[in-house]
Amino acid sequence: MAYAAPNPPDSTPVAAPTLSPVSPNAAEIPHACEPETLATGPSPADRARLLGIDVARALAVLGMVAVHLVPDASGDGMSPAFIISSGKSAALFAVLAGVGIALSTGRxxxxxxxxxxxxxxxxxxxxxxxxxxxxxxxxxxxxxxxxxxxxxxxxxxxxxxxxxxxxPWALAILATALAIGxxxxxxxxxxxxxxxxxxxxxxxxxxxxxxxxxxxxx
Known part of the structure; x- marks a missing residue:
């Protein structure tokens, strides 16, 4: 036979705490114990691919291919592919390198x-x-x-x-100074x-x- 232990004379029943429903977006709310650097990072929307950057990369690659594979001159003078791509594709690659650094380090x-x-x-x-x-x-x-x-x-x-x-303002000043000086x-x-x-x-x-x-x- 099993016996239930009696409650102490001075004990009173304690109601169970009521739990509030958890918001579906609670995981996105930064907590006090969460490092600030992680809470302020780019969101998934910020990490989405940018179509314009991909198009620019494709143009840069095609320009480099044209410079190295298409003859740069013929009997009629410089080839149109060389005129369009020479120097410009390398410059576009340099710009995209800086854009890539900016995108990969936090936008x-x-x-x-x-x-x-x-x-x-x-x-x-x-x-x-x-x-x-x-x-x-x-x-x-x-x-x-x-x-x-x-x-x-x-x-x-x-x-x-x-x-x-x-x-950004410091980068703009530095870029202007470098471009001129x-x-x-x-x-x-x-x-x-x-x-x-x-x-x-x-x-x-x-x-x-x-x-x-x-x-x-x-």
Whole structure:
């Protein structure tokens, strides 16, 4: 036979707490224990692909293919494909590289805290991988056939690291100053530098003259 333990004389029944229904969007509400850097990251809508960027990438790739595969001149002069694509596709690639960095590091949300450290690591790894591919291509592609600019792209990625946390107004001022002053500064500095070889950098040139290769790349 089982016996129920009697309640203490001074005990009173306690009503069970009423639980309020959980909102379906409760998971999206930042909590006090959640790091701010994670709560202010880009939403899934912000991570959606941008059709215009994809179209620009396609045009850049087609332009690079046209520059390297379509004859640049004929009996009638420069080919239309070369006139349209020469120089412009490389410039478009450079612009898209900066746009890609901005999109991958938070778009309009400047990275902070751990997200900033993660962005630094991601851009650095991307720069290293691009440089390795460029140095490998430099072994098999001569400058007479094509200019391999991937190593220079990797250097640009590294130069962008200090800019990740700058506000838009600071970036606008810096971009304007560079657009106006960098050609003048580059012209004055290159007068005292050795003549560029214009050869595609490779693992061989990097091993033979690391300082000279890095100077020419930057």
């Amino acid at each position: 309009e949300h400047r990275p902070r805290g751990r997200r900033w450290l993660g962005s630094l690591a991601a851009v650095t790894v991307r720069a290293v991988l691009i440089a390795l591919v460029g140095l490998a291509l430099g072994l098999v592609v001569s400058s007479e056939r094509a200019d391999v600019i991937l190593v220079a792209y990797a250097a640009m990625f590294l130069l962008a690291l200090p800019l990740l946390r700058l506000p 960098m050609p003048i500064l580059s012209h004055s500095l290159r007068r005292d530098l050795p003549l560029a070889t214009l050869a595609n950098p490779s693992f061989v040139t990097l091993a033979r003259d690391p300082a000279g290769t890095m100077l020419e790349v930057f």
